[in-house]
Amino acid sequence: MTKGVIFDIKEFSLNDGPGIRTTVFFKGCPLRCIWCHNPEGLSPKRELFITHNGCTHCGLCKQPCDHEDCRGLGRCIHICPKGLVKAVGKLYSAEELAADIKREEDLFRSTGGGVTLSGGEVMMQPDFAVELITALKPIHVLIETCGYAKQEDFIRVASLCDTVYFDVKLADREEHKKYTGVYNDLILENLEWLKKSGINFKIRTPLIPGITDTDENLAGIARIADGAPVELLPYNRMAGAKYSGVGKKFTDIIKSDVSRIKSTEGLPENFTLR
Numbered sequence: 005m006t007k008g009v010i011f012d013i014k015e016f017s018l019n020d021g022p023g024i025r026t027t028v029f030f031k032g033c034p035l036r037c038i039w040c041h042n043p044e045g046l047s048p049k050r051e052l053f054i055t056h057n058g059c060t061h062c063g064l065c066k067q068p069c070d071h072e073d074c075r076g077l078g079r080c081i082h083i084c085p086k087g088l089v090k091a092v093g094k095l096y097s098a099e100e101l102a103a104d105i106k107r108e109e110d111l112f113r114s115t116g117g118g119v120t121l122s123g124g125e126v127m128m129q130p131d132f133a134v135e136l137i138t139a140l141k142p143i144h145v146l147i148e149t150c151g152y153a154k155q156e157d158f159i160r161v162a163s164l165c166d167t168v169y170f171d172v173k174l175a176d177r178e179e180h181k182k183y184t185g186v187y188n189d190l191i192l193e194n195l196e197w198l199k200k201s202g203i204n205f206k207i208r209t210p211l212i213p214g215i216t217d218t219d220e221n222l223a224g225i226a227r228i229a230d231g232a233p234v235e236l237l238p239y240n241r242m243a244g245a246k247y248s249g250v251g252k253k254f255t256d257i258i259k260s261d262v263s264r265i266k267s268t269e270g271l272p273e274n275f276t277l278r
């Protein structure tokens with residue numbers, strides 16, 4: 005039985021698909037988008053999250069500790085008098101996670117909701133995703149994916165889902181590499197498979213000011229979509245505090261707080277704005 009690493013579970017969500025949903029955030033992502041709001045979801049491993057503001061440097065958390073759940077983290081996550089040291093990432097078996105989620109099955113049914121698998125990137129843990137989705141049946145399952153996965157993994161996970169929200173952030177190959185760390189070839193190959201699969205899906209593009217919300221990129225996304233639905237997602241500039249919590253540096257090169265795109269006027273009719 006595979007164990008999955010999950011970094012958050014959000015219940016009663018109204019923004020992650022139809023109806024009332026439980027959203028499960030898989031830990032680990034193969035991309036490194038410069039605008040990422042979930043730096044604690046990038047590493048596939050359980051890791052420390054330290055809030056530096058308020059630390060008195062007493063050193064208590066650095067002393068040797070034999071708590072089982074502190075092993076491998078290099079600090080004690082229980083001893084800080086100010087509660088500044090936490091771990092991100094919890095291991096679950098598919099059966100136990102599905103059993104927890106299924107407590108809300110009646111609510112999902114009565115609201116047309118279900119479960120959304122998000123991240124990080126679901127496809128980074130394909131075996132666990134397959135086991136979890138299978139254990140959740142017949143609940144409606146939607147995945148949010150960056151599309152960057154081996155095609156065989158993409159197909160076996162996506163084929164089990166009721167709906168796929170598929171990110172296409174940048175149409176240009178070199179721009180994609182520059183801002184997300186990877187080329188978009190694999191993503192576009194998986195999208196082509198998805199278009200032909202008959203699975204309900206939509207493309208999603210975050211509106212990052214000056215990067216993804218340019219006329220050129222939106223025209224490129226329209227060409228890639230080829231009439232498939234595209235949802236544009238507003239962007240909110242984030243503070244870098246979450247980055248320092250997991251020991252990462254936030255590179256703030258985004259030029260504005262909000263996108264210039266305020267409506268879909270002038271965009272193709274398959275485009276919507278959330």
Ligand code: SF4
Pocket residue numbers: 033034035036037039040041042045123124125150
């Ligand atoms: S795909 Fe999503 S989770 Fe992964 S780096 Fe980009 S914004 Fe972050």
Ligand code: SF4
Pocket residue numbers: 058059060061062063064065066083084085086087088089
């Ligand atoms: S125990 Fe808390 S206050 Fe003390 S050094 Fe660690 S994080 Fe800082």
